[in-house]
Amino acid sequence: MSAPTGDHRRLGDFTTDARVLLIAAIAVVVASAGVIAGIVLLQLIRLATNLAYFGRFSFADIDLGQLSLGPSSVLIPVIGALIIGLMARFGSEKIRGHGIPEAIEAILLGRSRLDAKVAVLKPLSSAISIGSGGPFGAEGPIIMTGGAIGSLIAQALPVSDDERKALLVAGAAAGMTTVFGTPIAAIMLAVELLLFEWRPRSFIPVAVAAIIAEVERTALGMPAILFPFGGEMAPSAAGLGGWISIGIAAGLLSGLLTQLVYACEDGFQKLPIHWMWWPMIGGLVVGLGGLIDSRALGVGYANIASMLNGETIATAAILLLAVKAVIWSVALGSGTSGGVLAPLLIMGGAMGASLSGFLPEATPGFWALLAMAATMGGTMRAPLTATFFAVELTGNTHVLLPLITACAAAHATTVLLMKRSILTEKIARRGHHIVREYRVDPFALTRVSDVMTRAVETVPASMTLHGAASFLTNPKTRHPSFPVVDDEDRVLGLIDPPSVLAWRRAGKHRRTTLRELLEGTKITVVYPDEYLEAVADKLNTANVAHLPVISRSDAKLVGYIGWRDLMAVRAKLRAEEHQRSSFIPLLGRRGPSGLPSREAEL
Structure with missing residues (x-):
């Protein structure tokens, strides 16, 4: 073999230099700030819940599903939604929605710059939304808030746009780790959804932030595992069929939920009133849904624990799924503030619990867990994040194989059925196209x-x-x-x-x-x-x-x-891709609608 010459002597696998150590050191500060923001958000949610439903100043943890609600409770989500509408109108419109699309938009189109208003108003509005019964999770808001903190710290320092992006995502990862205790999933979320690159210069600061956040939240006595689960299922042909089946079902549910959310958003767009009032309509639907099944209100962590323990019967699971899907879709479509991860876990888990009787025998809660992860992974198009998220939430590494199988099946289903995910559809509707396929530049x-x-x-x-x-x-x-x-x-x-x-x-x-x-x-x-x-x-x-x-x-x-x-190099790649797609014309290429392209048939 000939000796390397010229550029071969200086080129390496990566272009990262020692400056990454400085950015990683800054990420430690960002992580600590993200931990504080996460704790504040959780406390604000508890406070808002106590104020809204009991009129008391308390930080006690309340399960809204255990409350017996009367007709007057319908007004609570409406009042909370009115406050959020006013905050969005006169504060910052960026607090609307579940936070992740806004973070992606800031990273790709806004040079990773977020203002201080977002860091303050996003957790406050989300706490009011969830505390007044909104069927949301805390993860989207804390990702947006942690990202805003990282961006603000970066904007005060002489760093590049790419370094600012790394610090923004580091703050988001630290916030997610604080709320759920899932540092590996937070890192994977950054890789699959937020960074839009795979480089040590961004991965290392994000990993540092997630690790520091986990160490700090543990030192503060926060629970290491939110939903302990010890079930498992040995690999078998029947089991494999069940894992794939639940993944496909979760993929179909993901597509349905995505379409439902944006159908609601389209409906609100047609209303002859200012968007500030839309959340009140969504709040009314939330309140009415709470009268049907109060378990659908709030973050609903008790529902996740109940399904993993095998305590949720099929009829109760179907009711929870139906009510949660409707009020979540309408409320999210109205532009209120809240996250999507926890609702997806609950709705997916409810589907898994309702289908468990038709699937191979397994530990109670096993099929609910697989459906939770697969629904999250299929809806967000982040199968690795969903897999590790489920493992870290339950502390169970024995379900890795079933989880990745179900998540991959759900991912394949949604990718083939839909052009965009629930996260990128909102950005596309603003006129921006995002490609989430990573590959080496030819x-x-x-x-x-x-x-x-x-x-x-x-x-x-x-x-x-x-x-x-x-x-x-x-x-x-x-x-x-x-x-x-x-x-x-x-x-x-x-x-x-x-x-x-x-x-x-x-x-x-x-x-x-x-x-x-x-x-x-x-x-x-x-x-x-x-x-x-x-x-x-x-x-x-x-x-x-x-x-x-x-x-x-x-x-x-x-x-x-x-x-x-x-x-000509790119033209050659396109020609090779055309040869591949022409092998099976009906399945090879898709047109703008996402259906097989007529061009591929000719």
Whole structure:
């Protein structure tokens, strides 16, 4: 094997440098702030619940599902929704919704900048929403709040946009870890949903923040495992069929819930009143739903524990699923503030509990757990996050295989049925398209020698300015630019019509040779073993369409490369993809509607 040459000596697997240690150190501060924000949010929810339903100033934990509610309780969610509408109208509109799409939008489109209003108003509005009976979880709001804290700290420091993004996501991961005690799932959420890259420069600070948050919340005496579960199911053919079946069912439920939420949002958009009043209508539906089944109100953690313990019968599970789905969809569609993770766990778990009698025999609560994770993973298009989230919530590593099977089945179902997830649909409706597929850039895998033109047409350095002008304007000349070479085939520079025109305007004599004109000119060159990623940067920096390729050993011209050669690499990939899709025309490609494309059939 030949020894590495040129760029091969300095190129590594990653581009991260020692500055990541500084960002990681800042992430420690962000994590501590995120822990404080998470604790404050949880306390605010308890306080708001006590004030709303008992009129007392207390931080006692209350299960709304155990309350006997009267007709007057319908007004509680309505009043809470009115307050939220006023906060959104006169405070910040960014507090509307469940928080994660707003965080994604800030990362991709807002240079990872969030203002202080969000850090204050988001947890406050969410506490009012959940405390007044809103069927939401605390995770979306704390992700938004923790992200805002990380962004604010980063904005006060001389960091780049990418470093600010890492700190924003670090705050979000710390907040999620504080609320649920799931640091691994928080890191996976960052990778699958928020970072939009896979680099040590962002992964390391996020991991540091999640780890520090877990250490700090443990030191404060917060529960390590929220929903202990010891059940399991040995792998078998029947079991595998059940895992896949519950995953497919969860995927179908995910699609239904997503469509229901945005159908409600479309309905609110048609109302002839200001959006500030929409949450009140959603609050009315929440209040009425609470009269039917009070277990559907609030975060509903007691429901999760009951289903995992196998204490929820099928009829009760179906009622909970129906009521929770309706009030959650309407309330979320109305633009109130709240999260989606806990509701998805409850609705998925209710479906699993209702279907458990038709599935292979397993430990009580097993099918509910799989359905919880699969519904979350399918709806958010984050199967790894959902898998680790379920493991960390229950402290049970023995269910990893069934969990990843169900989550993968749900993920496959939703990806094939829907173009976008519940998180990205909102962003798409604002006119922005997001691609969540990560892959290596073909420019980073292709060398110059693979695509360069080897038979290069050149002009001699002895050619005069007049000769160059005549040559370039000759109808038989096929290219817009040419390398200028000396007698030893070494490149002195490039000529094109703009450069010739510039020399003529500068008063250069028509008999001046190109050697004289190019003397002292800085030449940008590339080498055969360079990758196209670096070539693209050089073309952009030099502001030219072509560059000469020279040998590293003797600096002689060996080729020529331009933008068209780079684009040919992408065209080749598209052609290969078309060949793959044409193998099974009906299943290979999808049109704008998400259905098989007619073009693929022709």
